[in-house]
Amino acid sequence: MGLISTGFKITKTIRNIGRLREIATVFAKHGFDEVISQGVLAKIPGFVLPKSTKNKIKDELEKKEESSWGGILGYRLRLCFEELGPAFVKFGQLLSSREDIFDEDFITQMQMLRDKVSPLPFSDVKDSVEESLGHKVEDLFEFVTDKPIGTASIGLVYAAKLKTGESVVLKVKRPGIEKLIETDLSILLFMATQSERAGDEVKYLGPSKVIEDFAVSLQNELNFNIEALNCERLQKIIEKYDEEELFYLPKIYKEHTSDDLLVMELIDGIPFSDKNRINEKIDELEDKLNKSVHIFLKTFLNEGFFHADLHGGNFFYTKDEKIALIDFGLVGSLSRSGRQNFLAIIYSLLTYNFESLVYEFLDVAEYEGVPDVDKLISDIKYSLGPYIGLTVQQTNFTVVFRSIVRTLREHQILLPREWFIVFRAMMTLDGVGKSLGMDFDLFKILEKDVHGLIKENFKKEAFVEDALWVGRDILSSSRMMPRHLRWFFKEWSKNNYAFEVKHQGHETAFEKLSSAVYFLGICMIASVLFFAGLNMVDPVILQSGYFRQVPIVTYILWFMSFTLVMFGLRKRI
Template sequence: MDLVKTGINLSKAIRNVGRLKEIVTVFARNGFDEFINLGILSKIPNFVLPRADSSIKDEADKIGDGGWSKIVGVRLRKCFEELGPTFIKFGQLLSSREDIFEPAFIDEMKQLRDRVKEVSFVEVRSDVEQALGVSIDKIFKNIDERPIGTASIGIAYRAILLDGTEVVLKVRRPNIKKIVQTDFSIMIFLASQLEKASAEIKYLGLARILRDFGVTLNGELNFQVEAVNCKKFSELLIKLDEKKTFYVPSIYGQYTTERTIVMEFLKGIPFSDATRIKPHLPIIQEKLTHGLQIFILSILQEGFFHADLHGGNFFLLENNQIGIIDYGMMGHLGRKSRQNFLAILYALITFNFENLVYEFLDVSEFDQIPDIEKLIADVRESLTPYVGLTVQQTNYSELFQIIISTLSKHRLYLPRDWFIVFRALITLDGVGRSLNLDFDLFGMIESDIRDIIKEGLDKDVVMEEAIWSLRDILPIMRVLPRHLKWFIKDFAKNKYALEIKQTGYQAELRSISDALIFLAYCFITGIFIAAGFLFVFSANAKTFNEVPNLAWLVWAVGIIVFIRGRVTLKS
């Protein structure tokens, strides 16, 4: 996707100036002319903005407390609805960012629905045949021309293959990619101009939100991504789902392209249909509880999980399995992120506020380091009402919202994948509550955390972590002496000498001197540790039992050197 870079000439950055004029006109007509004037209007020559009937400020003042978020939300929603699918999808993304926006604004964004124009099947047929390279009559016996699902990006049809298999044909809307790319490039341009002109708008992190939006769009515009995700999730279930609680539809790879995807048709009752699903709950209670356990493990243990967990994507199949569809949005957490996430959950369950804050600082995005003590105090104050409650008594969905709100107040923002995993857990908890299921999601998490932490201390895992750490350390140790030599040589080439005159800073200079000495001890310790790993490599040791005695000896010397450094620093 072509992202607009700030500082590029408008004629290069915005290919469709006519669309830009249309967009800023809609925003201005809905009362955002003041923002449009912030460095944007000057980029469009000979263009006069229309005026809104009433300003946002005047209307917000009439409402009083909370009026600003409400009015901005209402007017922005109207803009998005008028401007089409790209903006509607962006509004839907904003509706999930409770960490940034007020509840009144979020409520308005949640009202956004995909309002799309109908597309004739003749036009769709032509697009499908162009994508597949053959006539659809050579693939399908029949295609129901009435869509079973429509969205801003894709349209789904029920179809039958030549061998009689019932499938779903999902097609990307004709020309939607070009429309989305044009609108997205304009959104990037507008955000960059607004952030330059207003510190308050920059505080909202529009560029950060749009970056996440771009990732989502890229995945939804390419159905091959969904096919790969589906296959990967199916392989994950083979590993985790021994009871075969879940069922993933088969993907027909030979008919899947960037613009089309063909998958098995699932016959069942969607979980969103509470009336039809309710009579079956006593039978599938155990399956659902086991299913939630699998989702927890997919997040905590594997780091790959379904990120769009609403009732419409779950189906109760005829054999009482739970079918899952829509793999366009998946969450990913690497090993280091999973370790951080486990630490955060454990700190939450044990109400260790300091560790909770430090773990969030490790993973959050921020423009400047916040006041740590103030942040810890705010987190403690926010979470104190929950201290003493059991896991069963604690509403963790509410707890997550409070934490996210507190982080936002200190201008800390969770990366996309982190926010997705928190929302996935909240949604899972909400699905269970909406169906009145008797299970404790976060109680399950508490029991799993301890087992996963024990697995993380397995000697083979520790050995692998140590080897990867050594790979990071060795290049630094190799180049550091060389660069230090170059620095000293350059510094002394004109016979300069380093002289420090103590004029009232004796204590500070002594602290710096002690720190440098301790750093030298640490450097020597690192050399001994690296030497020990070299012995491990030479012996080709795979387990602790195979580690040579010489390696243990070298590591012991390294630990003694480090302890000596600590003693020196304290004395």
């Protein structure tokens, strides 16, 4: 679809001038008239500044006691996004997960966003369905309901029955949705670029990068083949850990599925969003939900792949007493090193090790300059002070996470999007259980699992895999070294083989470079010796901590590794 590759400057959006004018009008109408009148959008041909409704909005907010800056801004933006359609609604839902940037009142407003879309009869999309299928609908289906059973900004869902007798659903793209989203994304990116010129505070938030990441995510959601693959991949992963077969994922009919059409099994069950009916089953469901969270954590921490849109409407309790999942357009993934960071973060929280907690967050966060680590540790400790000494049952995962993120934001430290997907999934799970009045606590579950998960993620095979990656990196560097040296000598020859040396004290830059290269070589050799020794140790011995059974050869190799590093450090001092 090329959402980003086109390059979004004002000259690129002239062909969409009507839509740009419509967007500017909506924003001005809902209280952003001053911003619009002073910016480049006011120069759009034919644009007339409408009467602002900001005073009316402010009055409504004050009645609701939500008159904070974040509440007012969020309320205005919510009205704008709902009026402007799918891309803006999806963008607002993305903003609702960025608690590192916005305050709680703003987040609350974004979470209230709803798709204001009208249902379309199947007759309006029948031609596009038949084009995707390559067949007449009547050739494959006994019937398809004319009225959709589900509507959203991107797709429509219709119940149907195959000629072979299976009950299925058809998820169909709205006509013209790709073109509309592409247009709106280009305009959003243009507006983000313009906003970055307002000052360093806005630029630091990286709105252009946020829009580009959002475009990639939305592009995946627009491809139903990707959603089908996500479902099948998640199904295989869950089967490895779901010994009691608590979960059920719908069958995908790949022979009928394409980029524009998804055909999958109809789930017959009670959605968790239907609290009245779910509460009737709460006694038999509570234990299953707790076990399902254990499975979710195991699949996430061992495989790094998970369902990232776990709200009540995507959970069903079936007649077979299983927990079924639907809607696999939004999934999350985290590398093994990222999962180890996550484990360390949770363990640091459970043990109140604030220094470790801060360093683990800094390891994955995005920031400019050098943060004041001591001040950050102190602020984190202060923000979490009310929870020190409480049992896990008395501690709320969502509140704790928001306290941490608020403190990081004050230090201009942001978490990457993939980390917010992880924590949002955790908070949503926590919220689903609490909303049903269940004795459900995510911290309690994490405390029970974390020690076993740490052992699993730091076992012998993991160390060996790390050693292999280190070896690959060293090999890759050795292959690149001749090219870099050739380039170095080529550039050096242009300067008649002369160095420009800047003195710092009595040591030249060349001496520093030589010392660094020498020490790097020492460390590489020491690493090989260390991992060679580690490979000789049985993982059971490592996990038990009974080091008397470690082979003597391993100790010799470790001693040689340690001696080499000490020798290298001594040479550098």
